[in-house]
Amino acid sequence: MTAVLLPTPPEYVDPHYALHADGTRVERLEDIPRRRAAATPEASAVVTTTSTTTYAELDREASRVANALLAAGVRPGDRVAYLGENSAQFLATLYGASKAGAIPTALNFRLAPPEVEYILRDAEPFALVLGAGHSALAGVARQAGVRCVVEADGFDAWVAGVTDADAGFARDPGETALMFYTSGTTGHPKGIELTGANLGQAVAAMHYVMELDTTSVALAPVPFFHVSGLGLALVAAINGSSLLLRNPTSPAELCRILQEHRVSHAVAVPTVIQFLLGLPDVRDGDWSALKYLVYGASPMPEPVLREATAVFGCKFLQSYGLTESTGGVTMLSPADHLAATRLRSVGRPMPNVPVRVVDPVTLRDLPAGERGEVLIGGGHVMRRYWRNPSATEAAITPDGWLRTGDGGSFDSEGYLYLHDRLKDMIVSGGENVYPAEVESVLTGHPAVAQVAVIGVPSARWGETPLAVVVPVAGQTIDGGELIAWARERMAHYKCPTAVEVVDALPLTASGKVLKTSLRGEYGGFSG
Structure with a gap:
């Protein structure tokens, strides 16, 4: 497997580790x-x-x-x-x-x-x-x-x-x-x-x-x-x-x-x-x-x-x-x-941090200019998820590469460019917001039958969550009331700043929400 590495700068005494004032490696927090x-x-x-x-x-x-x-x-x-x-x-x-x-x-x-x-x-x-x-x-x-x-x-x-x-x-x-x-x-x-x-x-x-x-x-x-x-x-x-x-x-x-x-x-x-x-x-x-x-x-x-x-x-x-x-x-x-x-x-x-861009299915390395999933290797990769072996196995390959879920590509000089995220994560004001987490809270509202949360452009925050909601039959949903309800149960930065009420969500043949369609429909929405 190939990895993109910068040459080690000659002035580095030990490029793998930061060093204490006495010249020893920093490897213990205490x-x-x-x-x-x-x-x-x-x-x-x-x-x-x-x-x-x-x-x-x-x-x-x-x-x-x-x-x-x-x-x-x-x-x-x-x-x-x-x-x-x-x-x-x-x-x-x-x-x-x-x-x-x-x-x-x-x-x-x-x-x-x-x-x-x-x-x-x-x-x-x-x-x-x-x-x-x-x-x-x-x-x-x-x-x-x-x-x-x-x-x-x-x-x-x-x-x-x-x-x-x-x-x-x-x-x-x-x-x-x-x-x-x-x-x-x-x-x-x-x-x-x-x-x-x-x-x-x-x-x-x-x-x-x-x-x-x-x-x-x-x-x-x-x-x-x-x-x-x-x-x-x-x-x-x-x-x-x-x-x-x-x-x-x-x-x-x-x-x-x-x-x-x-x-x-x-x-x-x-x-x-x-x-x-x-x-x-x-x-x-x-x-x-x-x-x-x-x-x-x-x-x-x-x-x-x-x-x-x-x-x-x-x-x-x-x-x-x-x-x-x-x-x-x-x-x-x-x-x-x-x-x-x-x-x-x-x-x-x-320096000394291997990064790859691979086909997300085969994990085959991709050439410069071709988009794939960003993988990270080396000593930066976490030990594991706490008491969650299944999540650890899904995130770290058997040979130690961290699957970021982020889409990216290298240019011919080894510079990394990020593209569409493979995960649905929203970055709002520097905070990571995960739609599934927000959706799990919003579906607890008695008037919500289905909901999909996507990121939409925001002049203030870069991105902001938009909730696209299908109401329970016979119920009406007030966007402001739903947002206030969510704020009682979640950190405010995770809560949607706008709500769109629809009759149905676009679904795949297997019943999964087509968030790509929602992003296309609401891409011009400004939160």
């Missing part, structure tokens, strides 16, 4: 605060609106969390979940759970209570730490069987008086080190098990390419339950950079934060960058500190990218990947952004 605290103990690790935490302090706080978990009864391999916005508490829990030998599990704080309960019952975490503003979920967690629930206002008391001596746990790099949850095409969330080796290899490209050092200020206004958001936090810590933890509520606030705090490295989804460009005073801003803007999750329209390059004057880096591939596996480098013909691509595979 080692990140240890090694950085040893190298630059007084450097700023985390900056919030109210405090600055040094690397020595972050390491000690992580040790206190570890010892509090061990005292509560946590054992190696147990799950420790966190639900809340990006915060120093999140990072202390992440590293602390790792130091205790547990598996930190990042939960989406935008989910509705029934969705959170489903994931908690699936992951069976021993402990759940709730961030500020999420204490209402404590009852849900206990009902789901979580034995140790720590609310935000009780976090300090929980770790008070606990020793900050390092528990000394060191996980095998091939063991599960971190879990994210993502929805699947079946409509049920799946736990994605990532190993320490996965993480060490996945952050290598950012580690070597993005010029991060102890003078850098990094901002990831992307939730840490996304691998892209947490990835920047990890690589910032590995390099001793300062991580600015701010959760802007508007593009104007983000614009101000980037300038006031002299942010040098930031991650943003294309819709956010587009919102920034819509601000009246963005062109008069001082962007001299900004060195890199990393984007992904959805396509960046060429006109927007050109305008952003002119306004911000920094280097742009695009990456394509999945949570199952521990984030990005391709890179459209800053130099590539200068070539107009490449802006439609997602770049070339990162």
Whole structure:
């Protein structure tokens, strides 16, 4: 089987892995605060609106969390979940759970209570730490069987008086080190098990390419339950950079934060960058500190990218990947952004990351220019889906290739272009929305007989879900009421923003909904 690989850059000391300050490989999550605290103990690790935490302090706080978990009864391999916005508490829990030998599990704080309960019952975490503003979920967690629930206002008391001596746990790099949850095409969330080796290899490209050092200020206004958001936090810590933890509520606030705090490295989804460009005073801003803007999750329209390059004057880096591939596996480098013909691509595979385009039926490799399914191999591929061998078998081939379900093609120079998704996933504002999950909720409405959810263009979000609904005989459906009903049961970003009521859905001879026909019919619909 052939694979497209970039030649190894000569300046890479170890292109497979990011390296700690002492030259050792990054392959254990729990080692990140240890090694950085040893190298630059007084450097700023985390900056919030109210405090600055040094690397020595972050390491000690992580040790206190570890010892509090061990005292509560946590054992190696147990799950420790966190639900809340990006915060120093999140990072202390992440590293602390790792130091205790547990598996930190990042939960989406935008989910509705029934969705959170489903994931908690699936992951069976021993402990759940709730961030500020999420204490209402404590009852849900206990009902789901979580034995140790720590609310935000009780976090300090929980770790008070606990020793900050390092528990000394060191996980095998091939063991599960971190879990994210993502929805699947079946409509049920799946736990994605990532190993320490996965993480060490996945952050290598950012580690070597993005010029991060102890003078850098990094901002990831992307939730840490996304691998892209947490990835920047990890690589910032590995390099001793300062991580600015701010959760802007508007593009104007983000614009101000980037300038006031002299942010040098930031991650943003294309819709956010587009919102920034819509601000009246963005062109008069001082962007001299900004060195890199990393984007992904959805396509960046060429006109927007050109305008952003002119306004911000920094280097742009695009990456394509999945949570199952521990984030990005391709890179459209800053130099590539200068070539107009490449802006439609997602770049070339990162060093030592094999990527193929194959016939989705035979898995035969396809030549440049021919469309097929994108497959990913190598050390980025997840270990497995949590307690879901059938889903793992469907996603990973016997010889270790991850089937992305995404349609793509290579050009003659090895640049990857994404086309129609083989899965029906909708990308709305950088968030993945799976129609089957939305459909399973909407069909619970007493007036809905059948429903198909498709993505339609949105000026604000890139794509937005449209529900095409067949009502129960004798019933009427009010679109606004159905949307409000869905919002009580699902995260708002998953809910349809428009409803079309029809007499019947187009079906194949076997009874499957012809979503291609719906996309053709509603392709001009603007959500």
